[in-house]
Amino acid sequence: MKSREESIDEFVQRLPKTETHLHLEGALPWRLLCEANPGKYAHPPDSWQPGFRFRDFAHFEGELLGYAEDYFKSPERYHECAKAVFAGHVAANVKYLETSFASGCIDFMKLDGQEVCDAIRAAVPEGLEVRIFLGIHHDGWTPNMAPVLERALCWENLDGIDLHGPEDAPLGDWSASYWKRARDAGKFTKAHAGEFLGPAFVKRCVEDLGVSRIEHGVRSIEDPEVVSFLRDHGVDLDICPISNLKLGVLSKTTADPIRALLAAGIICTVSTDDPISFGNSLGDDYRFLADGFGFSRRELAQLARNGFEVALISPDRKAPHLATIASMV
Ligand SMILES: [Zn+2]
Numbered sequence: 001m002k003s004r005e006e007s008i009d010e011f012v013q014r015l016p017k018t019e020t021h022l023h024l025e026g027a028l029p030w031r032l033l034c035e036a037n038p039g040k041y042a043h044p045p046d047s048w049q050p051g052f053r054f055r056d057f058a059h060f061e062g063e064l065l066g067y068a069e070d071y072f073k074s075p076e077r078y079h080e081c082a083k084a085v086f087a088g089h090v091a092a093n094v095k096y097l098e099t100s101f102a103s104g105c106i107d108f109m110k111l112d113g114q115e116v117c118d119a120i121r122a123a124v125p126e127g128l129e130v131r132i133f134l135g136i137h138h139d140g141w142t143p144n145m146a147p148v149l150e151r152a153l154c155w156e157n158l159d160g161i162d163l164h165g166p167e168d169a170p171l172g173d174w175s176a177s178y179w180k181r182a183r184d185a186g187k188f189t190k191a192h193a194g195e196f197l198g199p200a201f202v203k204r205c206v207e208d209l210g211v212s213r214i215e216h217g218v219r220s221i222e223d224p225e226v227v228s229f230l231r232d233h234g235v236d237l238d239i240c241p242i243s244n245l246k247l248g249v250l251s252k253t254t255a256d257p258i259r260a261l262l263a264a265g266i267i268c269t270v271s272t273d274d275p276i277s278f279g280n281s282l283g284d285d286y287r288f289l290a291d292g293f294g295f296s297r298r299e300l301a302q303l304a305r306n307g308f309e310v311a312l313i314s315p316d317r318k319a320p321h322l323a324t325i326a327s328m329v
Helices: 008-014 030-036 057-071 075-091 103-108 113-121 146-152 174-184 199-209 218-222 224-232 241-246 257-263 282-293 297-310 315-328
Strands: 017-023 094-102 129-137 160-164 188-193 213-216 236-239 268-270
Touching: 008 282, 008 297, 017 213, 017 236, 017 268, 017 297, 030 057, 030 075, 057 103, 075 094, 075 113, 094 103, 094 113, 094 160, 094 297, 103 113, 103 129, 103 146, 113 129, 113 146, 129 146, 129 188, 160 174, 174 188, 174 199, 188 199, 199 213, 199 218, 199 224, 213 218, 218 224, 218 236, 218 257, 236 257, 236 297, 241 282, 257 268, 257 282, 257 297, 268 282, 268 297, 282 297, 297 315
Parallel strands: 017 094, 094 129, 129 160, 160 188, 188 213, 213 236, 236 268
Antiparallel strands: none
């Protein structure tokens, strides 16, 4: 008797995976938010419905900040959240994770950023490599936060920095030199771009901030010259398909920017961005590419492979996962 064909979900579960674009505040498990606020969050939000679309970035960010304000009241809460999130990744066969926490959130909640960073690191379980990033808004260099951002370059448990927040806010003059000093201090740097602004801002982040990894970047496809520029500079894009769908980014660009970017030779990876807002898991994002855009198992495996290619771990540690992926297609 012929054995039953493995489903896409089973295939994706078995794939060793990475996630390189995950906001920790945006990954807060709904259960923890409910437990911390009895009665306030009786039902998951409408934004988890497949057909839901946010009106704009402000609509999305407003809801997310509401959840964050109700939960992230201490470094211990960050630890509890990270522990639950990381356990979910281990269960989903994710081997490598890059997650960020927001400097704006620690400022607003009056938390010690280094304690938060250490609390996240202390939650890392066996079997999952985690790199921790500090997310900074375009106007994040405030009198209050400047000394914190300065000290952050010496935090042992901080692996890098990321540019966050509304893309159309003016990017402060301080940013280029800070991003460079971060690299000089041994931190990896990346930036959100090409989600709400077009290709020109993606190029600017590479040129001015000196990043080699762009979070999102899907709108780069609108300008072939920028696509060539990214390929020539070896810039990778950490793409979040369901986030792009629910925030209306996909409707601004070609129907299938991810395949078009891959075909143009750009290394793309798959992540969830903010699951508390989109109601998605990493498996859902892979399945969305299979069901919505016809990605084959070989193509899904290529995306998983790309995640290990860009991972900030030694070739020795990537090798067993790449070998497993190779054996599956
Ligand atoms: Zn993001």
